[in-house]
Amino acid sequence: MTEKAPLEFYFDFVSPYSYLVSERIDALGAKHGRKVKWRPVLLGAICKALGTVPLMQQTDKSGYSERDFARSARFLGIPYAHPEKFPIASVAPARTYYWLHERDCARARDYAHRVFRAYFTEGRDISDAAVALDLAVAAGADRAQVEAGMQEQAVKDRLRKETDDAVALGMFGAPWIVVDNEAFWGADRLPQIEKWLETGGF
Amino acid sequence: MTEKAPLEFYFDFVSPYSYLVSERIDALGAKHGRKVKWRPVLLGAICKALGTVPLMQQTDKSGYSERDFARSARFLGIPYAHPEKFPIASVAPARTYYWLHERDCARARDYAHRVFRAYFTEGRDISDAAVALDLAVAAGADRAQVEAGMQEQAVKDRLRKETDDAVALGMFGAPWIVVDNEAFWGADRLPQIEKWLETGGF
Numbered sequence: 001m002t003e004k005a006p007l008e009f010y011f012d013f014v015s016p017y018s019y020l021v022s023e024r025i026d027a028l029g030a031k032h033g034r035k036v037k038w039r040p041v042l043l044g045a046i047c048k049a050l051g052t053v054p055l056m057q058q059t060d061k062s063g064y065s066e067r068d069f070a071r072s073a074r075f076l077g078i079p080y081a082h083p084e085k086f087p088i089a090s091v092a093p094a095r096t097y098y099w100l101h102e103r104d105c106a107r108a109r110d111y112a113h114r115v116f117r118a119y120f121t122e123g124r125d126i127s128d129a130a131v132a133l134d135l136a137v138a139a140g141a142d143r144a145q146v147e148a149g150m151q152e153q154a155v156k157d158r159l160r161k162e163t164d165d166a167v168a169l170g171m172f173g174a175p176w177i178v179v180d181n182e183a184f185w186g187a188d189r190l191p192q193i194e195k196w197l198e199t200g201g202f
Numbered sequence: 203m204t205e206k207a208p209l210e211f212y213f214d215f216v217s218p219y220s221y222l223v224s225e226r227i228d229a230l231g232a233k234h235g236r237k238v239k240w241r242p243v244l245l246g247a248i249c250k251a252l253g254t255v256p257l258m259q260q261t262d263k264s265g266y267s268e269r270d271f272a273r274s275a276r277f278l279g280i281p282y283a284h285p286e287k288f289p290i291a292s293v294a295p296a297r298t299y300y301w302l303h304e305r306d307c308a309r310a311r312d313y314a315h316r317v318f319r320a321y322f323t324e325g326r327d328i329s330d331a332a333v334a335l336d337l338a339v340a341a342g343a344d345r346a347q348v349e350a351g352m353q354e355q356a357v358k359d360r361l362r363k364e365t366d367d368a369v370a371l372g373m374f375g376a377p378w379i380v381v382d383n384e385a386f387w388g389a390d391r392l393p394q395i396e397k398w399l400e401t402g403g404f
Contacts, residue, residue, distance in 0.1 A: 050262050060252050061374055064385060074404050075394050172263055183266060188390035192277050202276050 006035040007193075008178040010166045012043035013090040013126060015056065015174040016069040016080070017187040019116045023078045024190060025177070026109075032197035038112055040094040041163040043174045049167055054174075056087040072187060083123040091159070092132035092150065098158045099149035100141060111139040208237040209395075210380040212368045214245040215292040215328060217258065217376040218271040218282070219389040221318045225280045226392060227379070228311075234399040240314055242296040243365040245376045251369055256376075258289040274389060285325040293361070294334035294352065300360045301351035302343060313341040 007029050011018035022038075029036040047054045055065060066082055073080030093115040101108035114135045118124040124131055129150065136146045149155060166176065170183055177184045177193060182201065184193050195202055209231050213220035224240075231238040249256045257267060268284055275282030295317040303310035316337045320326040326333055331352065338348045351357060368378065372385055379386045379395060384403065386395050397404055 052260075052262065058254075060254065064372060064374070064387060067385075068387070071394065071404075075397060170266060172266070183269075185266060185270070186390070188388070191393070192273065195277060202273075 004032075004034050005180055006037045008037045008039065010039045010041055010162075010169070010171055010174065010176040010178075012174045013040055013093045013112075013115050014087045014119065015043060016082075016120065017072070018175040019080075019120045020073060020076055020078055020187040021175045021177065021190065022113065022116050024076065028190070028194060028197070034197065038097075038109060039162050039166070040090070040097050040112070040159075041166045041171070041174075042090065042094065042159065044089075045160075045163050046167055046171060050172055052172065054087070076187075079117075079121045081121055081123060083119055085123070085125055085127075088125065088127035090127065092129045093126050093135070094159050095150050095155045096132045096136050096146060098162070099146060099152065099155045100136060100139070102158075107139050107141060111136055111141075114139055206234075206236055207382055208239045210239045210241065210371075212241045212243055212364075212371070212373055212376065212378040212380075214376045215242055215295045215314075215317050216289045216321065217245060218284075218322065219274070220377040221282075221322045222275060222278055222280055222389040223377045223379065223392065224315065224318050226278065230392065230396060230399070236399065240299075240311060241364050241368065242292070242299050242314070242361075243368045243373070243376075244292065244296065244361065246291075247365050248369055248373060252374055254374065256289070278389075281319075281323045283323055283325060285321055287325070287327055287329075290327065290329035292329065294331045295328050295337070296361050297352050297357045298334045298338050298348060300364070301348065301354065301357045302338060302341070304360075309341050309343060313338055313343075316341055 007025065009021065009025050011022065025036050043054050055061065069082060070080050097108055097112055100111050115126050115132070118131070118135055119126045126132060133143065133146055133150070137143050169176070169178065173185050175187065177189070179193060179196050180201070182196060209227065211223065211227050213224065227238050245256050257263065271284060272282050299310055299314055302313050317328050317334070320333070320337055321328045328334060335345065335348055335352070339345050371378070371380065375387050377389065379391070381395060381398050382403070384398060
């Protein structure tokens with residue numbers, strides 16, 4: 001039996017709906033024999049390239065959005081506490097993710113969960129390189145190695161490339177999930193993704 | 203037993219996700235003992251007031267959006283054919299709706315369904331006053347009376363007032379559904395609305 005193509009999960013670590021999907025996508029993939037490629041990108045850079053404004057920064061919608069983030073989390077049964085500092089930069093954890101990913105995919109996955117949960121359940125400032133580093137250490141990485149790794153040009157280039165690739169794929173918001181070339185935007189598309197996986201497209 | 207408050211369904215006749223909700227909201231309300239107030243408004247005017255751009259006019263997203271309109275319709279089992287002329291103005295059917303509604307609520311509801319389906323399954327140009335009128339006649343209204351009615355200042359004022367009221371409620375996109383003061387934006391919130399109705403809030 002040929003292995004099915006993995007789901008592609010593009011996200012930003014400070015996107016609430018990305019966090020919600022991060023708590024569900026692996027189980028959803030596994031149920032249908034799919035692995036999931038996790039790809040943190042910088043939504044701010046994507047929106048800048050497109051000349052748009054990320055939902056997280058659309059202040060006219062922030063009242064509704066904050067309510068919807070929390071309500072959507074309750075609907076899905078996922079813990080959520082809207083961070084006091086929101087939104088913040090996600091460069092530090094995204095770079096750290098790719099440095100870890102080059103060395104140990106499983107550790108990088110564990111790290112990504114730790115970052116999301118630190119921000120969206122404990123309100124920790126994941127934009128702070130020291131926090132991003134502490135979380136890598138909590139995931140079992142060596143502090144000195146990660147600290148040096150976060151500064152490597154290769155890691156910076158990788159994050160830029162993944163962000164460019166996401167734009168090329170059509171991504172304009174987060175999360176962006178691709179199933180066999182079909183793109184889905186948002187945590188609210190999880191039921192459609194599930195049906196797509198069940199039926200092979202509808 | 204006290205009658206429960208009706209659901210409030212604010213929409214624009216040329217909004218695809220509004221059309222999808224229009225095909226489900228009455229049955230959903232009835233299942234939970236709720237009537238539904240249908241309120242067509244002008245999303246273009248709302249966005250202008252807020253200084254935003256309706257999703258329907260965000261050309262950078264139009265490729266994804268068109269795909270998602272049709273896919274969401276298939277997901278819900280609702281016929282959908284993306285209109286060739288899109289988006290178009292919805293002033294004519296919205297005014298006609300309120301004129302009918304003042305006289306016969308049931309006919310206005312029937313009319314609203316006819317307008318949505320004419321646009322989203324047959325691609326008819328509902329921005330054309332003659333088409334808006336034909337659909338009113340198909341719903342059983344008198345042609346000459348509706349034709350005169352569409353020009354009444356009271357009808358123009360009513361549409362403007364409903365649009366202003368929607369802004370005051372916080373509406374920035376369509377459809378906008380309010381359940382006991384809780385606002386839901388988008389057809390993809392139907393499952394949350396159902397849970398809200400079942401549980402009285404979660």
